[in-house]
Amino acid sequence: EICRSAPEQVQSHDELRPLTAREKELQELRQFDQDWRCGPCSISRLQRWERAAQHGLNPPREIRYMPFSADTDYTHCLSSDYPL
């Protein structure tokens, strides 16, 4: 499992540019994936968020309202690309 620390800004080769809204959201989702208190990741992010909310772990509220249906990168975390 690749353990990443999310940098504040994406370093491109020539200049530092601010992140797009989508990139910011994806970053937040990755942070949420790495939160060990919310349990394993091999379920969809929404399901994992529901579980964390139900058990009183206070996951970030913004995640709940992200456009999960619009973008396929949002629904599952990285490791779900690997088959079971």
Next chain:
Amino acid sequence: MSDWFVCYVRRCATSTPGNSQISREISKLCSFERTNSFPKVNVHFNKIAFFVTNKRPIKAAMFSEVSAPQEGSCSLLLCRPGSEDQEPSVFDRVKPAYSPCSERFKLGERSFNRQYAHIYATRLMQMSPLLTERAQQKWGADVRIRKLCDLQMGEQCCIVGTLFKHMELQPSILKEISEEHNLLPQPPRTRYISESDELILEDELQRIKLEGNIDVDKFVTGSVIAIYGAEKNDGKFTVDDFCTADLPPQAPRTTLSSDRFVLLLSGLGLGGSHADSMLALQLLVDMVTGHLGDQGEQSGASTISRVLLAGNLLSQSTQDKDASTKAKYLTKKTQAGTVDAMRLLDEMLMQLVSSVPVDVMPGQYDPTNYTLPQQPLHHCMFPLSSSYPTLQLASNPHQATLDGVRILGTSGQNVKDIQKYSSMDSHLEILENTLRLRHLAPTAPDTLGCYPFYLKDPFILEECPHVYFSGNAPSYQAKRITGADGQEVLLVAIPEFSSTQTACLVNLRTLECEPIRFSSFSAGDDEESEMNISH
């Protein structure tokens, strides 16, 4: 406690009630003194049955006392059939308020594309706060509760996590198919524990071996507990003390004004090769529906407000899997063993549901899914009885509230599995253990088949039941226990009816349980058979 003995005698040629020949037959079979016995004869269809009650001083709450024969009732049975204008006495069955609450065990759409890690994660998530509270109650509010990754060497602290028991003898599919070991598949054993078993505690991130003041044999994988001790130099955690989540909070039950009974029954074993218990089963059905006995017994039977069947309605022999391995041309005309057995069950249930509400739970050998929670049997298998609203097809485990009394239990798979992986033998002891662990089936999903839940673990007891049972035990056992916060629970290990012919009657008013045994004698054995009056 006193037992009922209902016996069938040989059908006498002269079957007029009150005939002295019948009394002589009866006295031959009775091996105890006759002064207190009430031989009564009730001619019912082609059977002759008599009740011999052994009257000993017992509390009024006992079912046998409630339905004790009244003064002069003997003559009522032994008199000639009544005339047309004599009103037959009709007893209305008590109708308590019933509400099933097993929604958590019903599965809607099922997805098996999930790992079992989730059920363990959610189990720990739910139980951690409870155990933290218990730990503070037991070892002081300032006890240090540490995560395994924050452990300091030598520091006395408390850790909370899921137990894993490493057992050498536990069958491992990886070992079996590994070529380097050249192992043959292990024959199934009754117990998989050994001297070399080790306990390991796992929290969200790490695991650590446990040693010290903890009895490895009494614990099973999947239990969530809190341990007090310290990590020593060798990287193992030395246990000084431990605590479980113990009994959950209990809602107070409403005190009932009159005695109401629930009949708990399990392990009917229909469709089996031995039909020993069929007669006993018919007796039970006749008794509950009020077809047997005099007015006292019939009014007693009307206090039975509900019947609960806790699994293994069909016999294990109906699960013959030969049909799947044999060639199709050999099995074309044969039908599954379960078909006839289910027909028998449906006919029996129809007799019951026409008179009393029945909850039917599936068990290990019944035609429903294998993994827990087992889904209710499908109503299409009960063409005769499903038209009655009194038939309640329930899940396993099953939970219901009857007149404010909360009843929860399983058909016994959870208890039997724990028995295989621990040193405990008594079903009642294991049942109490699961209650104190606050989990119905800790060995699920490790060694007990279970659905891959991810949101919540439905086997965690959130509310303490008043009656907690498990079915298909080898013998009848019952016990009242009291929790630390004043909870009162009646634990019942319901015996397997096909081998013991015993059912249990629970009094909802007093929360007491008594066994009721239906034994029968065949026409052949006369002098040899003795009346068994032991408990």
